[in-house]
Amino acid sequence: MPGMSFPDRETVLDFITKNPSLTTKQEIARGLKVKGRERQTLRAILRELESEGVLERTGKRAWAKADTPPPTGVIVFESIDEHGDLIARAVGRDGAFGPAIHYAGYQGKSRGPAPGVGDRGLAKVDETGGEYRAKLIKLFEKGDEETPMTGRFERTPKGGRIVPANRKDKRSLLISESDRNGAEDGDLVTALPKPGKPAGPAFGVVTEVLGRMDDPRAASLLAIHAHNIPVEFPKDVLNEVKTIKPLSCRREDLTGIPLITIDPHDARDHDDAVYAEKLDDGWKVIVAIADVAAYVRPGTALDREAQKRGNSTYFPDRVVPMLPFELSADACSLRELEDRPCMAVEMIFDESGTKRKHRFIRGTMRSAAKLSYEEAQAAIDGKTGGKGDAFLEPVLKPLWGAYEALGQAREHRAPLELDLPERRVEIGEDGNVSAITTKERFDAHRLIEEFMIQANVAAAETLEAQGAPLLYRVHDQPSDAKLAALADFLQTLDMKWPLGERPQTGRFNRLLSETRETDHADVISEVILRSQAQAVYHPENNGHFGLNLAKYAHFTSPIRRYSDLVVHRALISSLKLGEDGLTKEMAASLHDLASHLVDTERRSMAAEREATDRYLALYLSDKVGAEFEGRITGVTPAGLFIRMAGTGADGFAPISKLSDEYWVHDEGSMALIARGSGKRYEMGQIVRVSLEEVTPLQGGLLLEVLSLPRPRKPGQKTPGSRGGRTGPRGKSRGSMSSKPRHKRRKKGGKRG
Structure with missing residues (x-):
């Protein structure tokens, strides 16, 4: 069109979206065939998109979309989710950015030390079903020496050892007699690793005795200390x-x-x-x-x-x-x-x-x-x-x-x-x-x-009408990848989801209403919930999708949320209601404040969930061997997550204990499918389970599925080596029997 310059913002963004591996200015210029003075225009566009937060600088002359991690880049491991998975984010010049990335082991045949929260590494990142996964190439910055371990102290003849309270923490710390600092067998403690030889056993020093494992308050104490939640006021x-x-x-x-x-x-x-x-x-x-x-x-x-x-x-x-x-x-x-x-x-x-x-x-x-x-x-x-x-x-x-x-x-x-x-x-x-x-x-x-x-x-x-600084409560619409995963799953239930249309809450509500009286009601609610983005605080507005509101802020709980106090101060300033309004310094730092408040909110959510899991494990600790009805709420290559009726406690059934069949993880249909018979355990399925083991320290419940799998679906293709990821064993388990475990028990079965 006359008057339009090349390149323009849309062209540059479209190129970066379609070519995420081409990140440097030279690669972008070469891909767009930009020459001469057009390179100055490209440079200005890249800087403008960076200043607006649309692009994140990942190197001196390299960029990536702020909501998309680069295919290969530096990641930092930030937290552990409710399933015990290690969660990372991409690292740019100004720190971590973009969506959560699930750690999926080392790349290819590479091997190395297990990463922990605080570690950084070089990784390949890919996206499947709306979820980003990282394969670690090299762990080049180990954070264990600064990361405290919370766990139970167990005495040994030469001092003791610490059993970590976090299911995902694979470290094992030995404690010398001189470093136990009064800790006794069964005490809950925090400890710091001591520098030592990489090939030798890891030693630590007890820094604080928190209490006893048999103390009813232990569940909350562990969560508070594991997530560094401040308790005492200065x-x-x-x-x-x-x-x-x-x-x-x-x-x-x-x-x-x-x-x-x-x-x-x-x-x-x-x-x-x-x-x-x-x-x-x-x-x-x-x-x-x-x-x-x-x-x-x-x-x-x-x-x-x-x-x-x-x-x-x-x-x-x-x-x-x-x-x-x-x-x-x-x-x-x-x-x-x-x-x-x-x-x-x-x-x-x-x-x-x-x-x-x-x-x-x-x-x-x-x-x-x-x-x-x-x-x-x-x-x-x-x-x-x-x-x-x-x-x-x-x-x-x-x-x-x-x-x-x-x-x-x-x-x-x-x-x-x-x-x-x-x-x-x-x-x-x-x-x-x-x-x-x-x-x-x-x-x-x-x-x-x-x-x-x-x-x-x-x-x-x-505040928007006044042109005042504001912390919005933003809930973005579901990503295209998550909607595609939802559509794939609904297709397995012979339901359709219109891709290509702008997501609307009314469409989700119709799906919920149409399936409310069916056997699929609970699983569809669960899958819709997982398709949603996480709400965040941000000084720039992007609406609240879940509430279907164009403008939304948090104003009503300043006793328990700092974000609401910021909104109160902004109202006081803009409406001239007093001298205690928002300062210029705080108004200028709303981006950093928003990021901090999102972090503290998620820290609290993780700690609350962790404590509740431990309380549920304590409540069920005298019920090992009992049978319960449950519903499959998660399907992974390693096994099934099952929510038990009555308590709502979440337990895990390893794939290695389902049967002697070779189970394949079918990501699209959210199911484990037996390669030979085509039988399946799938998301939302009601099953009978036996409570095999309880670990109150970690809040873990190990289950064994007693119910038979569902039969092969009509027209279902028999999954092969390309049909999905397999269970922990790399070859067929011989017998194609899928008898329930309470009728046929296998000796010496390895737990997944």
């Missing part, structure tokens, strides 16, 4: 808290409005309160949030510590808070019948639930009541005699009326309707697990969620 923070007072500023009096808190029955902090009122042509809703910014001011020791922690971390037996108890459960908590400073948003909706306008208020409120979800729901359902009765007419009925109106707008918006059951580990007075239950979901839960979503949207809209 002295300067505690000294600040002793005399802290809220900043004086002009406030609107909301104490006459009967705002109430609705929380879990065991909640210790209350950071949100709600109120609704019927108008002639719609509804007024007020969401009031604890004014944490008035107490936690930029530049203070308290603020530095809150930012470092990023968020509170919740375990079955305790909370590791972002703020000290004096604030989180007292001064900042919206306690019943006590005046509290707040940040509130007043929203006006029409009869159909469409928001007409909103305004933010810095005010003072007094919670009229502290209700649990159960108490609020009981009053609405007409169950008299509870605390909610007194608030039924003046407060609860208007809240439910507004929620019903907002439900119409929500239905039109069509957010992703994944309502997955959530397990709850109940701890008895003795500190042990007393029960594993599934959390009940009431309309009261959904009401509070919907009002919080509306408040979060209002915050994002206001």
Whole structure:
């Protein structure tokens, strides 16, 4: 076209996307046949795309797409996921970038030391089914000497050894008598490796005794220390808290409005309160949030510590808070019948639930009541005699009326309707697990969620309209690779997924609705969940796919999330509500802050999941040999992940114990298929299992599948050597029998 220069941004990006192995400026120029002055244009485009974060510099004159790791490059191992897999990311000039990469061993016949969290190496990276995998070429930077090990100390005649608490940590540390530092047999400890000869045994030194393995609190203690979650507050923070007072500023009096808190029955902090009122042509809703910014001011020791922690971390037996108890459960908590400073948003909706306008208020409120979800729901359902009765007419009925109106707008918006059951580990007075239950979901839960979503949207809209710095909560749409994997799987169920169309939540919801009453309902929910991107914080907006919202921020939980405190400060600055708003320094560093908060959030999620797994293992430790019903929730080349009914505990059944057939991993259909008979164990299948082994230290459950595999599907091709990855043995196991294990046991069977 006349006036268009060559090359242009689209051409360059398209070339890099299609040729990820060509990363240098010279290779890109040669591939695009760029010559002469056009090279200056190319250089400018590459720098512009880098400054915008679209490209990541991987070398002095080399680039890769920021959301795509290069085919060969440096990776850093950052974490271990819920399945025990080592997770890495690509390394650019400015640090790690791009999506999670699963470690898949060494390349070809290469061999070397096992990598651990913190290590770096050169690797080949490929993508299959929406998942990136790395084959290590060389481990050139070992992080073990700086990475502590958490585990159980076992005495030996010459000192002791440490059994790691992490299933994926393959290190083995010997402890000399002089280095055990008081550790006794069965103690939970942290230890640091000592430098030594690479070929000799690894020795370490105990740095801290955490407690005893038989202590009911051990599950949380291990998770806290393994993930370096700060527990104790520094002295300067505690000294600040002793005399802290809220900043004086002009406030609107909301104490006459009967705002109430609705929380879990065991909640210790209350950071949100709600109120609704019927108008002639719609509804007024007020969401009031604890004014944490008035107490936690930029530049203070308290603020530095809150930012470092990023968020509170919740375990079955305790909370590791972002703020000290004096604030989180007292001064900042919206306690019943006590005046509290707040940040509130007043929203006006029409009869159909469409928001007409909103305004933010810095005010003072007094919670009229502290209700649990159960108490609020009981009053609405007409169950008299509870605390909610007194608030039924003046407060609860208007809240439910507004929620019903907002439900119409929500239905039109069509957010992703994944309502997955959530397990709850109940701890008895003795500190042990007393029960594993599934959390009940009431309309009261959904009401509070919907009002919080509306408040979060209002915050994002206001700050964007003001042109103010903002931390968005971004949830990207599913990647093409993950949608292709979803389509491949649905095809095995004789269902179609339209590829090439822009992903829409409504399409996912139709699939969920169409299969809700079928045998495939649970597995389809699970596969849809896995197809979604992870939500992140980012100063640039890319929308929230799951909620189907164009603008979204976190505003409603500043007691437990630093991101929300940042949003409060931005509102204070942009709306001129006080002198304690967002500083210029923090506004300039939002990219780094967003990345840090994503890291702390994922750290907490991993620790919470790890502790829950250990509590479940402890709960089941006296049930070895018992049989359970379960559902296959994961299929890997090494075996099956199975979620047990009742507890929701996840166990693993190794491929080597399924039968004597040769099992092939069929990635597309998410199944293990017997090469000879075509029989299959597949995702979502309900099976009977025996609990063979429990390891509470690692939170591991080893299962044996008792159920027969499903028969070959009509028209199913017999998998061969190219049909997928095989089990741990490289040749046929002889007999093609697939009798269940409780009828035919094999002596000396190797565990996978």
